[in-house]
Amino acid sequence: MSASTTEGQTFAVVRELIAKDHAIAPETLTPDTPLQSLDIDSLSLIELIFNLEDRFDVVADKVPENLPTLGSVADYIDSLVAARTAAAGDAAPSA
Amino acid sequence: MAARRVAVTGLGVVSPLGNDEASFFEALQAGRSGVRRLEVAFSERLSNRIGASVDFDGAAHFPPPKLRMLDRVSQFALFAAQQAVSSAGPGLFDNERERAGVFLGTGMGGAQTTDDGYRALYADGASRLPPFSVLMAMNHAGAAWIGLEYGLQGPNLTYSTACSSSAVAIGEAWRRIRCGEMDVMLAGGSEAPLNFGTLKAWEALKTLAAEDSNDPAASCKPFALDRSGMVLGEGAAVLVLEEWEHAQRRGARIRGELIGYGLSTDASHMTHPTVEGQARAMALALESAGINASAIDYINAHGTGTAANDVTETRAIRDVFAAHADRLPVSSTKSMHGHLLGAAGALEMLATLLALERETLPPTINLRVADPACDLDYISEGARDALGAAVAMSNAFAFGGTNAVLVCRSAKCSL
Numbered sequence: 303m304s305a306s307t308t309e310g311q312t313f314a315v316v317r318e319l320i321a322k323d324h325a326i327a328p329e330t331l332t333p334d335t336p337l338q339s340l341d342i343d344s345l346s347l348i349e350l351i352f353n354l355e356d357r358f359d360v361v362a363d364k365v366p367e368n369l370p371t372l373g374s375v376a377d378y379i380d381s382l383v384a385a386r387t388a389a390a391g392d393a394a395p396s397a
Numbered sequence: 398m399a400a401r402r403v404a405v406t407g408l409g410v411v412s413p414l415g416n417d418e419a420s421f422f423e424a425l426q427a428g429r430s431g432v433r434r435l436e437v438a439f440s441e442r443l444s445n446r447i448g449a450s451v452d453f454d455g456a457a458h459f460p461p462p463k464l465r466m467l468d469r470v471s472q473f474a475l476f477a478a479q480q481a482v483s484s485a486g487p488g489l490f491d492n493e494r495e496r497a498g499v500f501l502g503t504g505m506g507g508a509q510t511t512d513d514g515y516r517a518l519y520a521d522g523a524s525r526l527p528p529f530s531v532l533m534a535m536n537h538a539g540a541a542w543i544g545l546e547y548g549l550q551g552p553n554l555t556y557s558t559a560c561s562s563s564a565v566a567i568g569e570a571w572r573r574i575r576c577g578e579m580d581v582m583l584a585g586g587s588e589a590p591l592n593f594g595t596l597k598a599w600e601a602l603k604t605l606a607a608e609d610s611n612d613p614a615a616s617c618k619p620f621a622l623d624r625s626g627m628v629l630g631e632g633a634a635v636l637v638l639e640e641w642e643h644a645q646r647r648g649a650r651i652r653g654e655l656i657g658y659g660l661s662t663d664a665s666h667m668t669h670p671t672v673e674g675q676a677r678a679m680a681l682a683l684e685s686a687g688i689n690a691s692a693i694d695y696i697n698a699h700g701t702g703t704a705a706n707d708v709t710e711t712r713a714i715r716d717v718f719a720a721h722a723d724r725l726p727v728s729s730t731k732s733m734h735g736h737l738l739g740a741a742g743a744l745e746m747l748a749t750l751l752a753l754e755r756e757t758l759p760p761t762i763n764l765r766v767a768d769p770a771c772d773l774d775y776i777s778e779g780a781r782d783a784l785g786a787a788v789a790m791s792n793a794f795a796f797g798g799t800n801a802v803l804v805c806r807s808a809k810c811s812l
Contacts, residue, residue, distance in 0.1 A: 324462050345529070346462060352528045 312358070312376040312383075319353050320372070333373025347375075354379050360386055403574045404644040405653045405805070407485030407637030408747055409477035409585075413449035413630050413734050417480065422751045425759035426780045430614035430733050432628050439593040445605040447616045448591050449630030449735025466529045467542065468507035473633035473740075474539030474587035475546065481583060482547065485637040488647035489581060490547060496579055498551030499540045500570040501635075502562025502586035504739035505595055506536035512594040539587045543635075551579050557739065560699070562586055563634070564742025564793035564801035568658035570638050571803075580643050585635035585743035599629060602668075604703050609763075617736075618763040619700035619729035620707050620771040627701040630735025634743035636750075653750040654811040656788070656804050657686025663798030669705055670794055675713035678800035682790065683717070686804045691721045693804070694786040695758050697749040698775075699794045700729020701736055708770045710792065715773075726783070728761040728776040742793035746803050749791045753807035758783045 313333055321328035324340060331340075337347065344365075351365050354375070360382035369375050410417065413431025414424035424431070431449045440446055455464050455472045458479075467475065478499075482489060490497050510533040517523040532538060537555035544553040552573070556565045563586020570584035590596070599605055606626035609616040618624040644651055659681030663674035683690055699710055715722045730748050737744050752758050757780050764777035787810040793801045 323465070325460065341462070345466070345532070348528045349465070 312379050313373060315354065315357055316350070316372050316376050319350060323349070331372060333371060333376065335372045336370055337372070350375065358383055400575050401577060402641035403571050403655045404639050404641050404649070404651045405636050405655060405750055406489070406639045406644050406649040406651055407481035408652060408750070409480030409484065409635040410633070410744065410747055411451055411453060411473040411477050412632040412634070412744060413451055416451070416453060416476070418747070418751065422748070422755065425730055425733060425748055426757055428733065428760050428762045428779055430762060431630070432614045432616055432735055434608070434613050435591060437591060437593060443593070443596055443600065445596070445600050445607070447606065447608045447613050447628055448596070449628055450591055451632050466532060468510045468533040468538060469589035470503060470507055470509070470587050471533070471539040471542050473589060473631070474501060474635070475542050477585060477587065477633040477635040478543040478546070478583055481635040481637045485639070486647070486649050489637065489639070490549070493580055494548050495550045497549045497581040498573070498579055499544045499549055499553045500556065500566040500582060500584045501540040501543070502556045502558070502564070502566040502739045502742065503536055503539065503588055504557060504559045504562055505588060505590045507534035507538060508590050508595045509592045510534040512592040515594065543583055549583070558799035558801070559795035559797050560736065560738050560741055561793040561795035561799045561801040562739035562742065564746065564791065564803055565660065565799065567636060567638070567655070567743060567746055568660060568801055568803055571655045571658050574638055574640050580640045582638045583635055584638055585633065586740035587633035588738045588740040589631045590629055590738060591631050596629065605629065606702060615763045617702045617732050619698070619702040619732050619761055620711070620767055620775050621764045622766045622768045624702045624704070624707065624768070626703050627731070628735040630737045632734070632737050632744060633740050634747045636743065636747065651808045651811070653753060653808050654806045656806050657682040657688070658804070659683070659685060659802040661800045663800065665798060667798070668796050670709045670798070672709055672712045672716060674798060674800050675710060675792070675794055676716040678802040679713065679717045679790065679792070682802035682804045688788065688804070690718045692788050693718070693721070693725060693790050695749070695752060695783065695789040696725060696727040697745045697752070697789065697791040698727050698729045699792040700731055700761065702729070702731065706794065707768065710794070711771045711773055722773060725774065726758050726776050726781060727773045728759055730759050732762045732764070742791065742801060742803070745793070746791045746805070749789045750805055752783070753786055753789055753805065756783050756786055757781070758786070
């Protein structure tokens with residue numbers, strides 16, 4: 303998977319959700335923006351992941367503890383999408 | 398250590414009669430009803446469609462990130478607490494937040510969240526629930542949010558004894574200050590039960606009032622011959638209780654003094670009250686206040702409008718007050734604001750404090766012909782002037798049999 307194509311799309315969704323839920327101007331959010339600077343605590347992060355799961359049709363077993371920036375959240379969702387795609391690919395031949 | 402005195406220095410209210418103390422008491426004084434036909438999801442499937450709902454827009458009070466984590470019951474609790482703390486004036490907590498706590502009462506907790514969740518799971522086939530469901534539905538969420546908001550590090554407890562929950566919360570908070578453990582307590586209750594699932598559960602108990610065919614707003618008729626039951630309401634009330642000298646030192650405006658609290662349990666029947674249990678709670682409240690029955694100038698009755706409560710409470714009042722009962726004005730403000738269940742005791746304590754402060758007793762509305770078994774002076778003609786009224790009682794009785802009675806004194810008489 304090419305990170306450069308999906309990273310942009312995923313980050314755009316992260317930015318859109320945070321802008322809406324936390325009433326923050328979207329243009330101020332970049333992949334380097336620390337979650338802490340937005341007052342996104344562990345509970346808000348759970349909600350963000352929950353909404354991203356819905357949007358990308360993935361399931362996070364547990365919210366990882368090392369997601370310091372918005373970019374790292376997008377990367378994490380990308381890794382879940384990649385894992386799901388790989389699993390579907392594995393299953394395809396036997397179907 | 399001598400028992401310390403407990404001042405009431407702040408009041409906050411969210412009610413079917415208005416969301417500030419002034420409009421709440423104005424409506425009580427005018428005999429205005431907050432009971433109406435309910436417009437909630439599936440309300441066309443309700444047999445008892447009336448209730449006393451609150452006009453409240455959470456978005457006007459809380460920023461979006463916080464609002465998403467607050468059930469309606471916690472929104473009410475927090476907004477009532479904010480009013481109470483703000484009305485208590487500066488210097489309330491100082492640097493003594495370990496000696497300040499929160500005691501709230503609720504019967505149904507985050508019932509809206511629970512109802513929404515079940516609907517999503519069972520009816521809509523959802524595979525999962527929103528991430529904050531537990532934090533929104535848990536019974537002590539309101540108290541926890543208040544504690545967080547003000548950084549209060551003393552005890553934070555939620556009492557759940559159905560319709561006496563918040564009277565218990567206030568009484569227990571009073572004890573903590575009185576005995577010297579705490580200096581400031583935010584105490585009260587919150588309830589938001591007007592959702593389809595909870596209303597259906599209450600319908601099944603067959604204690605809800607039928608809708609008055611001429612005027613839905615007149616459906617709650619405590620002590621009346623034609624009463625048909627209780628009307629559910631929603632809302633919250635929070636009091637700031639403060640050790641007397643603590644309040645005086647910071648120059649606080651003292652709104653009244655809480656002087657007595659009586660607690661008893663019927664231990665007889667899950668829903669049917671007993672004269673003995675209610676009378677004992679009233680007698681204990683008088684005893685803890687150190688006053689005679691004849692000192693009471695007004696009772697804000699539990700007065701639900703059910704067949705069982707109104708007769709039992711009338712008899713219990715006669716038992717405790719003997720001849721004084723014939724000179725004692727008693728009213729049920731539930732006729733106007735409905736039955737707030739776990740928030741009822743707090744809302745009615747607030748009404749009682751305001752009645753003394755303004756020397757005006759709120760009426761029992763919708764009482765044209767009294768049940769012959771209900772033979773007290775229920776202030777049915779409209780609000781009554783009560784110049785010099787000094788001491789009043791507020792009753793709260795409950796399913797499960799927990800009876801809680803509070804006694805307060807006017808600030809004018811306490812100084």
